Amino acid sequence: MTKETFLHDKHIALGAKMVDFAGWHMPVQYTTIVEEHNTVREAVGLFDVSHMGEVFVSGKESLAFLQSIVPQDISKLEYEKAVYCQLPNKKGGLIDDLIIYKIGINSYLIICNASRIDEDVNWMSLNSNGYDVKIDNQSHNYSLLAVQGPKADELLRTMGLSTHQDSFTIKPAKILDYNILVSRTGYTGEDGYELLVENNIAPALWDKVLEYGKPFGIKPIGLGARDTLRLEAALHLYGNDLDEDTTPVEAGLSWSLAKDKKEDYNGKEVIMAQLANGGNKKLVGIKMLDKNIARHGYEVYFNGEKVGIVTSGCISPVLGCNIALAYVKNISDISTGSVVQVMIREKLHDAEVVKKPFINKRNKIRN
Amino acid sequence: MSITEKILCTKTHEYILKNDDGTYTVGLTDYAVEQLGDIVFLELPESGTTFAKGDSFAAIESVKAASEIYMPISGEITDVNTALVESPETLNEDVYEKGWLVKINPTGDASEQDDLLEYSDYKEEVE
Numbered sequence: 001m002t003k004e005t006f007l008h009d010k011h012i013a014l015g016a017k018m019v020d021f022a023g024w025h026m027p028v029q030y031t032t033i034v035e036e037h038n039t040v041r042e043a044v045g046l047f048d049v050s051h052m053g054e055v056f057v058s059g060k061e062s063l064a065f066l067q068s069i070v071p072q073d074i075s076k077l078e079y080e081k082a083v084y085c086q087l088p089n090k091k092g093g094l095i096d097d098l099i100i101y102k103i104g105i106n107s108y109l110i111i112c113n114a115s116r117i118d119e120d121v122n123w124m125s126l127n128s129n130g131y132d133v134k135i136d137n138q139s140h141n142y143s144l145l146a147v148q149g150p151k152a153d154e155l156l157r158t159m160g161l162s163t164h165q166d167s168f169t170i171k172p173a174k175i176l177d178y179n180i181l182v183s184r185t186g187y188t189g190e191d192g193y194e195l196l197v198e199n200n201i202a203p204a205l206w207d208k209v210l211e212y213g214k215p216f217g218i219k220p221i222g223l224g225a226r227d228t229l230r231l232e233a234a235l236h237l238y239g240n241d242l243d244e245d246t247t248p249v250e251a252g253l254s255w256s257l258a259k260d261k262k263e264d265y266n267g268k269e270v271i272m273a274q275l276a277n278g279g280n281k282k283l284v285g286i287k288m289l290d291k292n293i294a295r296h297g298y299e300v301y302f303n304g305e306k307v308g309i310v311t312s313g314c315i316s317p318v319l320g321c322n323i324a325l326a327y328v329k330n331i332s333d334i335s336t337g338s339v340v341q342v343m344i345r346e347k348l349h350d351a352e353v354v355k356k357p358f359i360n361k362r363n364k365i366r367n
Numbered sequence: 368m369s370i371t372e373k374i375l376c377t378k379t380h381e382y383i384l385k386n387d388d389g390t391y392t393v394g395l396t397d398y399a400v401e402q403l404g405d406i407v408f409l410e411l412p413e414s415g416t417t418f419a420k421g422d423s424f425a426a427i428e429s430v431k432a433a434s435e436i437y438m439p440i441s442g443e444i445t446d447v448n449t450a451l452v453e454s455p456e457t458l459n460e461d462v463y464e465k466g467w468l469v470k471i472n473p474t475g476d477a478s479e480q481d482d483l484l485e486y487s488d489y490k491e492e493v494e
Contacts, residue, residue, distance in 0.1 A: 017404075028431070029404060032405050032430075033404055033405055033430040033431065034405050034430060074485055080470060224404070224430060224431055228430065291407075291408050292408065292428075293407070293428050293433065294410060295432075297434055313428060313431055315407050345410070
């Protein structure tokens with residue numbers, strides 16, 4: 001049975017094309033993916049991401065518990081701040097990637113991928129033995145609206161958001177008459193906010209954001225543009241670019257790892273060894289040199305030898321070319337500027353290895 | 368008679384339109400293109416190539432996904448819409464006049480068209 005968010009009726013009324021995603025009936029686009037993509041890059045867009053999971057972790061030993069399950073150092077996480085984390089298995093492969101927020105003394109909020117809520121909660125429960133900790137999956141009680149784009153901040157100001165919030169912070173706020181947990185985070189490579197509310201508030205808040213957003217050129221944005229936006233920003237999508245056989249080092253997430261964390265955590269041995277010596281594979285950004293698009297699952301070749309596989313690929317509306325993320329053998333010969341080939345419909349097509357992210361935060365073209 | 372009353376469609380969303388000179392124009396239905404969304408890439412075969420009914424003869428990509436396009440009937444390619452390869456986004460506006468894909472000389476039996484659907488039946492089938 002496919003699930004519906006509390007905004008499902010809104011999507012239908014707006015004429016969205018709907019698809020099944022991770023067990024949810026979600027909007028893939030309202031107008032066109034490219035138009036929605038550009039709206040977020042140039043103005044502001046509104047996303048329903050209520051399918052994502054919200055898991056609250058609390059209790060006297062919640063810090064010790066979190067330290068034992070993520071490779072980041074949660075002891076350094078300050079009140080009302082957020083940190084990007086991964087949830088590795090014993091071999092260092094990833095069960096999920098998450099954002100952890102500290103929302104109180106011994107109280108944390110974890111936002112995780114819709115497709116992985118059950119796996120995450122099971123894994124956390126399994127690992128919580130011996131810890132005085134409560135793992136409370138509240139995903140079904142919360143809706144999440146993302147307001148993303150260069151005009152997101154100004155829009156929320158006109159709606160009554162009064163205090164300044166740095167990137168990667170979370171604060172309870174009253175916007176109009178609604179009690180909202182406001183997080184300055186997102187998944188688009190743009191500035192923006194994510195608004196966590198109780199389900200019953202979501203439909204009214206959705207309408208208000210669209211109403212107040214009108215002068216800013218706001219549009220509702222579907223999962224299609226969410227994918228092209230995150231890929232231009234080289235943000236990983238679990239299930240495509242991350243899985244249980246891929247470590248954070250291989251995924252190019254070494255920047256996010258605690259290098260000197262004392263506590264043991266799942267997969268630490270593998271992850272620390274790879275941090276020192278490199279992984280078996282590495283994630284690279286590639287730019288197609290012709291009009292073909294490298295899609296998930298396509299093979300990558302270098303000097304006539306199969307060296308890897310594409311995990312995500314799409315057109316880049318900002319760059320006007322086709323981009324992809326691919327895992328390749330961890331050899332130094334394949335680096336920025338190298339030309340590799342992607343097998344597309346039984347033919348090899350040239351692609352250049354480029355720096356990630358494909359575009360930088362201020363919309364300026366990097367490559 | 369509107370164009371959709373003259374075409375025959377496959378369940379895989381291609382159409383054929385019989386021309387006065389005995390050739391057939393092959394294209395994708397408006398429904399197919401609407402489902403694909405923004406079309407960004409099109410690959411067509413060269414004139415002179417022959418394909419059997421059901422063969423993949425072309426490839427199309429939207430922002431969302433890549434798809435193959437299949438021959439509704441057997442035939443030899445006699446003409447290719449090269450302008451469309453240059454600007455595949457035209458398909459999002461018009462699949463019948465400017466957005467046709469190839470023209471073919473049929474090489475198979477007339478019975479190959481038995482399983483093709485009239486547009487109205489096709490629409491009922493896919494919607």
